[in-house]
Amino acid sequence: MEWVNAIVQGVLLGGLYALFAAGLSLIFGVMRLVNIAHGDLIVLAAYIALVVVQATGLHPLASAIIVVPLMAAIGYGMQRLLLNPTIGKDLLSPLLVTFGISVILQNGLLATFTADSRRLAAGPIETASIDILPGLSLGILPLIMFAVSVLLILGLEWIFYRTSLGRAFRATSDDAEIAQLMMLDRRHVFGLAMALSAAVVAIAGIFLAIRTNFDPSSGPARLLFGFEAVIIGGLGNLWGTLAGGIVLGVAQAIGAQISPGWQILAGHLVFFLVLALRPKGLFPRMD
Amino acid sequence: MAEPLLSIRGLKAGYGDFQALFGIDLDLGAGEVLALIGANGAGKSTLLKAIVGLVPCGREMVSLRGEPIGGARPDRIARRGIALVPEGRRLFRSLSVEENLVVGGERAKPGRWTLETVFRLFPILGERRKSLGTALSGGQQQMVAIGRALMANPDIILFDEISLGLAPVVIKDIYAALPAIVATGVSIILVEQDVSRALGVARSFVCLQEGKVSLAGLPSEHARAAITAAYFGMRR
Numbered sequence: 001m002e003w004v005n006a007i008v009q010g011v012l013l014g015g016l017y018a019l020f021a022a023g024l025s026l027i028f029g030v031m032r033l034v035n036i037a038h039g040d041l042i043v044l045a046a047y048i049a050l051v052v053v054q055a056t057g058l059h060p061l062a063s064a065i066i067v068v069p070l071m072a073a074i075g076y077g078m079q080r081l082l083l084n085p086t087i088g089k090d091l092l093s094p095l096l097v098t099f100g101i102s103v104i105l106q107n108g109l110l111a112t113f114t115a116d117s118r119r120l121a122a123g124p125i126e127t128a129s130i131d132i133l134p135g136l137s138l139g140i141l142p143l144i145m146f147a148v149s150v151l152l153i154l155g156l157e158w159i160f161y162r163t164s165l166g167r168a169f170r171a172t173s174d175d176a177e178i179a180q181l182m183m184l185d186r187r188h189v190f191g192l193a194m195a196l197s198a199a200v201v202a203i204a205g206i207f208l209a210i211r212t213n214f215d216p217s218s219g220p221a222r223l224l225f226g227f228e229a230v231i232i233g234g235l236g237n238l239w240g241t242l243a244g245g246i247v248l249g250v251a252q253a254i255g256a257q258i259s260p261g262w263q264i265l266a267g268h269l270v271f272f273l274v275l276a277l278r279p280k281g282l283f284p285r286m287d
Numbered sequence: 288m289a290e291p292l293l294s295i296r297g298l299k300a301g302y303g304d305f306q307a308l309f310g311i312d313l314d315l316g317a318g319e320v321l322a323l324i325g326a327n328g329a330g331k332s333t334l335l336k337a338i339v340g341l342v343p344c345g346r347e348m349v350s351l352r353g354e355p356i357g358g359a360r361p362d363r364i365a366r367r368g369i370a371l372v373p374e375g376r377r378l379f380r381s382l383s384v385e386e387n388l389v390v391g392g393e394r395a396k397p398g399r400w401t402l403e404t405v406f407r408l409f410p411i412l413g414e415r416r417k418s419l420g421t422a423l424s425g426g427q428q429q430m431v432a433i434g435r436a437l438m439a440n441p442d443i444i445l446f447d448e449i450s451l452g453l454a455p456v457v458i459k460d461i462y463a464a465l466p467a468i469v470a471t472g473v474s475i476i477l478v479e480q481d482v483s484r485a486l487g488v489a490r491s492f493v494c495l496q497e498g499k500v501s502l503a504g505l506p507s508e509h510a511r512a513a514i515t516a517a518y519f520g521m522r523r
Contacts, residue, residue, distance in 0.1 A: 175377055175379060180340075
């Protein structure tokens with residue numbers, strides 16, 4: 001039963017990894033931008049949630065009402081002011097700018113909040129659980145996180161394939177030059193894509209802050225998990241990203257079951273295995 | 288003469304250090320069909336791209352209803368009522384036929400062109416509305432590209448190489464649709480390799496040669512030999 005338990009916990013953790021990855025996947029899909037600062041944005045959202053909770057006394061989960069729109073606005077501004085001027089020339093310039101943003105965010109957070117690790121206390125919900133079978137219980141909080149991840153991916157899918165904004169994203173992704181002739185302002189479309197990504201990042205940041213300790217240098221590891229989930233699942237496929245997150249979560253959980261030192265390594269090994277055997281990921285986009 | 292709808296004066300444009308157009312003058316009246324002819328590399332596509340803002344040019348070089356629009360952002364020029372059917376169709380590959388059409392019109396002013404009227408013009412697109420645009424034959428893709436431009440309810444449509452790479456029977460279908468489009472009062476600039484066909488539907492023509500206007504006027508004003516000479520840059 002211990003193994004079943006480990007796998008179930010891994011699946012639930014996979015939902016969080018999928019959240020780390022969804023924003024990354026969205027940005028790469030729409031503007032072919034690899035956002036190196038993605039992990040640091042997750043940590044920034046965690047710190048903003050910390051400040052909001054301390055200032056308002058809101059429950060960490062309820063802080064999303066403020067953190068999500070704030071992060072979306074930060075994302076939009078960052079895209080319009082820093083990234084748009086570099087997009088379209090070559091892949092390297094925007095990549096370097098996001099690397100610079102990553103360095104600035106880490107050092108800015110270090111200067112503001114020190115290197116002490118923090119955590120958001122969510123109260124009794126953290127320890128609440130339901131017993132499924134003897135020896136197998138599910139934490140309420142991991143369940144909520146998993147459900148929210150699935151709902152968010154469902155929502156992103158709906159936006160992408162059922163709305164005018166989604167059509168604008170896909171048209172711009174397919175042919176940014178011709179999309180402009182459809183009266184689409186590329187700078188605004190890219191700004192909205194980054195805002196949406198940052199809104200997802202905000203949720204991921206709040207969950208991260210509740211689930212584990214974080215400090216200003218926690219970002220790159222989250223970026224790595226996000227990348228791995230995207231690559232395992234297959235680029236450009238949000239459900240694949242969820243599957244990738246789950247595969248990564250289960251691999252880590254099984255690794256941890258073998259030995260605590262194997263947790264992260266097992267995830268990386270599965271990632272390499274997928275990269276070697278199916279370089280396009282488990283569920284690549286069909287086109 | 289009434290003020291032209293689109294007026295181009297001394298248009299110079301190019302790509303970086305390479306200059307492709309050297310002072311083009313051109314007028315397009317309301318409801319007029321103008322054939323833009325010339326050999327490969329004469330600058331026809333560059334001229335269309337400069338009009339829609341995809342290639343930079345000076346502000347005063349392009350005017351719409353007397354108002355300078357040269358060098359404006361492509362989305363702003365599109366909003367003012369100029370649409371392009373690009374060379375090679377360039378459909379959005381992840382969008383269905385219907386989505387390709389909808390994305391062309393959903394930010395535009397309402398007008399006579401809707402999904403229904405486009406499907407009436409090209410019935411095959413209605414039958415294949417859920418297919419990916421790129422899964423269609425070349426001719427059907429061209430119909431989608433034309434429909435996408437129509438959905439914006441523009442005042443001017445620029446057709447770049449309307450029949451390039453299409454089978455003769457398909458070209459006939461595409462040209463058969465042109466009168467219905469012209470009848471709505473839209474003005475057209477038609478870039479076409481098949482000079483006879485282009486001159487057959489156009490009221491006026493402009494011939495480019497090495498980035499300059501080598502001949503312009505009404506097809507009936509000039510002997511075919513003169514047009515051929517202007518096309519190939521031959522001295523007569």
